[in-house]
Amino acid sequence: xxxxxxxxxxxxxxxxxxxxxxxxxxxxxxxxxxxxxxxxxxxxxxxxxxxxxxxxxxxxxxxxxxxxxxxxxxxxxxxxxxxxxxxxxxxxxxxxxxxxxxxxxxxxxxxxxxxxxxxxxxxxxxxxxxxxxxxxxxxxxxxxxxxxxxxxxxxxxxxxxxxxxxxxxxxxxxxxxxxxxxxxxxxxxxxxxxxxxxxxxxxxxxxxxxxxxxxxxxxxxxxxxxxxxxxxxxxxxxxxxxxxxxxxxxxxxxxxxxxx
Ligand SMILES: Nc1ncnc2c1ncn2[C@@H]1O[C@H](COP(=O)(O)OP(=O)(O)O)[C@@H](O)[C@H]1O
Ligand SMILES: [Mg+2]
Numbered sequence: 459x460x461x462x463x464x465x466x467x468x469x470x471x472x473x474x475x476x477x478x479x480x481x482x483x484x485x486x487x488x489x490x491x492x493x494x495x496x497x498x499x500x501x502x503x504x505x506x507x508x509x510x511x512x513x514x515x516x517x518x519x520x521x522x523x524x525x526x527x528x529x530x531x532x533x534x535x536x537x538x539x540x541x542x543x544x545x546x547x548x549x550x551x552x553x554x555x556x557x558x559x560x561x562x563x564x565x566x567x568x569x570x571x572x573x574x575x576x577x578x579x580x581x582x583x584x585x586x587x588x589x590x591x592x593x594x595x596x597x598x599x600x601x602x603x604x605x606x607x608x609x610x611x612x613x614x615x616x617x618x619x620x621x622x623x624x625x626x627x628x629x630x631x632x633x634x635x636x637x638x639x640x641x642x643x644x645x646x647x648x649x650x651x652x653x654x655x656x657x658x659x660x661x662x663x664x665x666x667x668x669x670x671x672x673x674x675x676x677x678x679x680x681x682x683x684x685x686x687x688x689x690x691x692x693x694x695x696x697x698x699x700x701x702x703x704x705x706x707x708x709x710x711x712x713x714x715x716x717x718x
Contacts, residue, residue: 492541501527503694519691564636574616585630600629621652657684678716
């Protein structure tokens with residue numbers, strides 16, 4: 459298979475996404491031929507992918523592959539040079555970034571940004587302001603999902619561990635009741651046990667509540683262990699799209715692009 463990993467992208471997803479002429483579901487989120495640049499730097503070069511509803515779609519690739527730019531372009535923080543982003547079939551490519559939450563998309567950026575001096579509870583409340591009225595049961599739901607965060611609700615955010623902080627920013631995003639959650643490198647710098655805990659919870663939300671996740675990760679091994687589908691990016695281009703289990707089993711691909 460190694461030769462297939464060259465210049466052109468290959469989709470080996472068993473025909474359902476192939477151009478067979480029949481209508482497909484189209485996916486919850488569709489990215490079509492997206493190209494984004496920072497001045498002379500072309501960070502994304504004709505990227506196409508689909509995130510299906512009720513699935514975890516992992517976007518994998520080394521540092522600099524374009525993963526963060528992809529999420530920033532999807533959520534409107536970066537304007538693409540060309541290409542389209544469709545959410546439930548509607549073109550949102552030019553939609554204002556602040557309209558995305560109402561459309562059902564929540565973006566958890568890399569870096570786990572919280573307001574350090576505020577408590578966990580205050581951070582959740584501040585994060586929910588854009589939504590108008592958020593009921594107590596919605597906060598309770600976040601605390602139920604993350605008991606560790608509930609224990610620390612009155613502690614200042616700067617006292618949290620990396621894992622707790624990651625849970626807080628995911629919890630804050632869930633308050634917006636998104637249909638799709640965009641996550642940028644949630645595992646970065648966390649112990650494997652904590653990563654497994656957070657990814658396990660994502661799986662649970664997807665399976666039991668129909669949440670959809672677009673998960674960007676350099677940590678391909680962990681991401682593929684929880685994802686349904688994987689998209690491998692290299693230098694701003696899609697190298698391959700396939701089921702997570704097939705990608706996991708492809709030793710050449712893992713060695714060439716996934717670092718394990
Ligand atoms: N703000 C920026 N200005 C200029 N170049 C950038 C900026 N952000 C990212 N890049 C470049 O775009 C490319 C993709 O970066 P990025 O999307 O951050 O990749 P990843 O998240 O996969 O590490 C890299 O070459 C990076 O150096
Ligand atoms: Mg990044």
